[in-house]
Amino acid sequence: MNRAENAGAGQAWGTGAAGTAEAAPQQVRLVYQLTRRDWREALAARARVSRAARWQRRLLLVCLASVVCCYAALLIVAPERFTVQAAVAPVAFLLALLVLPRLRAAQLHRLTERNGALTVVAAADGLHVAHRLAAGHNSWQATPRYVETARLFVLLSGDPNASHLVALPKAGVQDPGGPDALRAVLDGHLRRV
Structure with missing residues (x-):
């Protein structure tokens, strides 16, 4: 359906060139x-919303600070016992903090890459998803909120840990209205966070 076919839907979406109200894309x-x-980017957006991810990040930072403080105290109190091997632990800890999100993203990419390109239709009853191996439906109730990033719309489940996510790249929108059309559909069904 295009906007002209949806003009009778009764939902004001914008103003056309002639000054007439256009309907929201269905x-x-x-x-x-x-x-x-x-x-x-999707995992980072989820981490900002997920209670568990925020607590995990805080805990890791507290642990890192504790390890650094212990090594600093050891260096002050007994510098002769401080070795190069002892300095490796905080550096490894910091590297883990920086590398683990990239490893998770790479793992998810490998899992989904074999499916090929996704075709998603955001409709009144939810998302209709199809790829080379399967097709399915995701209702709006499964992902009642979303986060918009520079490149994506990230749909998230309603639980405090955002255990389910759907990433919709803005570049993938085929509608002539572009990302604005998708944003209008999402705003009509989901809560932006």
């Missing part, structure tokens, strides 16, 4: 394949 089609960068 569905928007996307075709895309998620990249590692997309997965990193």
Whole structure:
């Protein structure tokens, strides 16, 4: 369906060139394949919303600070006992903090890459998803909120840990209205966070 076909739907969406009200798009089609960068951005958006991810990040930072303080105290109190091997632990800890999100994104990319390009239709009853191996439906109730990033719309489940996510790249929108059309559909069904 295009906007002209939806004009009688009764939902004001914008003003056309002639000054007439246009209807909100009833569905928007996307075709895309998620990249590692997309997965990193989606996981980062989820981490900002997820209670568990925020606590995990805080705990890791507290542990890192504790390890650094212990090594600093050891260096002050007994510098002769401080070795190069002892300095490796905080550096390894810091590297783990920086590398683990990239490893998770790479793992998710490998898992989804074999499916090929996704075709998603955001419609009144939810998302209709199809790829080379399967097709399915995701209702709006499964992902009642979303986060918009620079490149993605990240749909999240309603639980405090955002255990379910769907990443929709803006570049994949096939509708002439582009990301604005998808945003209009999402705003009509989901809560932006």
